[in-house]
Amino acid sequence: MTGKLPYAWSMRIGAHVRQDDDPIGQGERLGADLVQLFLSDPQKWDTPGEHPRKDQILASDIDVVVHSPYVVNVASLNNRLRMPSRKAVAEHADAASKIGAFGLVVHGGHVRDGENVAAGVENWRKLFERQEDKGGFAVPILVENTAGGDFAMARYVDAIGRLWDAIGDYGAGFCLDTCHAWAAGEDLADVVDRVKAVTGRIDLVHLNNSRDEFDSARDRHANLADGTIDPQVLVAIAEAAGAPVVLETPGAGIADDIAYLREHTG
Numbered sequence: 048m049t050g051k052l053p054y055a056w057s058m059r060i061g062a063h064v065r066q067d068d069d070p071i072g073q074g075e076r077l078g079a080d081l082v083q084l085f086l087s088d089p090q091k092w093d094t095p096g097e098h099p100r101k102d103q104i105l106a107s108d109i110d111v112v113v114h115s116p117y118v119v120n121v122a123s124l125n126n127r128l129r130m131p132s133r134k135a136v137a138e139h140a141d142a143a144s145k146i147g148a149f150g151l152v153v154h155g156g157h158v159r160d161g162e163n164v165a166a167g168v169e170n171w172r173k174l175f176e177r178q179e180d181k182g183g184f185a186v187p188i189l190v191e192n193t194a195g196g197d198f199a200m201a202r203y204v205d206a207i208g209r210l211w212d213a214i215g216d217y218g219a220g221f222c223l224d225t226c227h228a229w230a231a232g233e234d235l236a237d238v239v240d241r242v243k244a245v246t247g248r249i250d251l252v253h254l255n256n257s258r259d260e261f262d263s264a265r266d267r268h269a270n271l272a273d274g275t276i277d278p279q280v281l282v283a284i285a286e287a288a289g290a291p292v293v294l295e296t297p298g299a300g301i302a303d304d305i306a307y308l309r310e311h312t313g
């Protein structure tokens with residue numbers, strides 16, 4: 048016994064690293080337990096190729112999680128956006144598995160203003176259903192909550208609950224972004240419990256402070272001690288979630304953010 052229950056587990060702390068050829072080197076320089084990376088330009092539809100450092104990544108003690116491109120919107124009612132989105136999720140999950148990643152983060156996405164939100168949820172369900180016929184995704188899909196939009200799939204916990212009714216049985220995972228939840232207008236004091244009540248799980252935390260006010264619907268990340276959220280609230284979320292933590296905070300302050308978390312958590 049370590050005497051530190053209920054947080055006796057050792058929190059894995061890491062960072063989203065720059066797009067270059069050396070994510071493990073960046074992680075080592077930061078003293079990170081895990082790194083998150085893109086496998087292609089996040090603003091494009093490129094199919095990821097073999098990672099130039101594949102063997103090093105697989106051999107490293109540093110865990111890896113992949114973030115899918117921002118252009119992906121699985122919920123979209125527009126075929127010309129939804130079809131490439133489905134393809135991209137499958138391709139990025141394949142590429143993520145080849146570097147031993149424990150998951151692929153995919154934003155909840157949205158339908159357009161005035162469109163049917165339930166149809167967007169159904170598109171998420173179909174993503175999993177269709178892939179199940181092919182043996183499922185190569186790594187777990189971690190659905191991330193988003194900051195804005197009244198027609199989003201995962202802005203509000205209520206919406207996440209409706210999404211989970213559709214995809215929870217397919218083994219979907221959840222990534223909680225604290226900046227997004229704050230900007231979305233969700234009370235951070237109990238957000239971990241409320242999310243777990245509907246998803247049953249949190250697999251990853253994106254621990255970010257926010258440059259903007261509560262309920263601003265804006266998505267601008269800040270370093271932990273440098274935003275509108277009380278940093279102690281962020282620490283409490285990291286501990287309560289019981290999941291690995293990735294900082295997606297401005298690069299110049301990430302080392303300080305990691306040090307802050309290590310200092311303030313069990």
Ligand SMILES: [Zn+2]
Nearest residue numbers: 191224253295
């Ligand atoms: Zn995030």
